[in-house]
Amino acid sequence: MPQNRACIVGIVDTPLENGRVPGGATVMQIQARAARDALADAGLEWKDVDGLLVAGSWGLPRPGGMSALAMAEYLNLQPRYLDNTNAGGPSFEMHVGHAAMALAAGACDVALILYGSDQRSGGGRSLGGRPNWFDLQFETPWGMPAPVGAYALAARRHMHEFGTTAEQLAEVAVAARQWARLNPDAMMREPMSVADVLASPMIAGPLHLFDCCLVTDGGGAIVMTTAERARDLAKRPIAIRGFGECATHLSIPEMPELARLTCAERSGAEAYRKAGLGPGDIDVVEIYDSFSITVLLSLEALGFCAPGEAGSFVAGQRTAPGGDFPMNTNGGGLSYAHPGMYGIFLLIEAVRQLCGECGERQVAHAELALVHGTGGTLSSGATVILSRE
């Protein structure tokens, strides 16, 4: 086992009340407090941090364009390794991969990954407002509700090619809700059935309201270091066994195949290869559920079922508590929280499961976890495989 294998040694997510940071906070405040608490979780100090990875999605004219730089200033850090990678939701899975490589190369010793969002309190979310330049000038004028419309286009195509049904899509949302009912920190904890999903308002057909993720505030932080250094720290280290990333397009008509998530196929294959593992080895799965269809496409692309078969794979609440495929165990973006870019929370939940910190929702014998993030309009993907060190 290599001494320099990267580990996650500290995690935190910002407590929310009804999807909001209590009392309100800026994205900078959210991230600073999350950083402090994640370092405490790890048993590390500010002076130890020499790597900083910040996606930001705060948007210009706020300092989103130079997010790691802005946070370094705000935190009075002078990191020797910086990463501004922003590819939407899976940015944080990418950061974990990048930090793992930086740690292995000695480019930093302690890496801090941050995210903060005030999108619910700030009222910044709309189905419009996308740019009208670059190739989005061939999208925005026709009024595709963004991003949900793009996911709806993929869902319709998946239905057409494979016979996937609205009921099967709804199973994903219902299973997420079942997990959320076991998580006191989840926003949506009322019982919900497949019929409830189908009866919820249509947003962008065939996707209903409850096929869509929540709109919340949120923040999180992850601390990483080498396995060697992790041995002496406060928390059980969680090793990065494999990672991979890929991007295929920005605007949805450019997606290579609408009903096939090529970027996840590639990032997943890379992560499995690095880990020397396959889909059958995984105990708990955290998959970005921006929309129910995102999960179906990801399950197929990551090899958990054959292409076109994810609808039947998730039927009968297979991914719910008690099912044989525990997935999105905190309630996911559909029922736990979704602050713009959700990817960091997939990692945080996977670490909690592997550390055995999940209380009522704890998956028994969770030793290997797979995390997969998707961003943009099915544009980018990143996979991370984790285990106890």
Place this chain on the structure above:
Amino acid sequence: MYDKPKYDKPLPMPDLETQPFWGGAKAGKLLLPKCLDCGQYHFFPRALCPYCRSENWTWVAASGDGVIHSYTIAHRGAGPAFKDDAPYAVAIIELAEGPKMMSNIITDDLGRIAVDGAVRVAFDPVTEDITLPKFTLV
């Protein structure tokens, strides 16, 4: 001239490489980049052919025929400007020449829209400068 209600939806922002497309649309033509080296059409326009990376391509008028590759019915509009239009259809059209593009399907009966359904371009002059190519069911 009758007073037209002011068009308040987002307009494309033509630039050096997209202006010919929008100019074509204004003249009632659906122009596509066609590579003179590999022979393939592509869309959206870009400096290098995405297939063979040649810069040797030219604008060619497309037939305007296509099929619906997929579609969604927007029950919530894309922001306030589209609110009163909902429900409306947004589709990815696979053009007869090969490339795919996003557009609207203009129909009185959204229920007739189906994947693989044949469509033909129809030009909608939304402002004096900008004409949006949209599609009707055939």
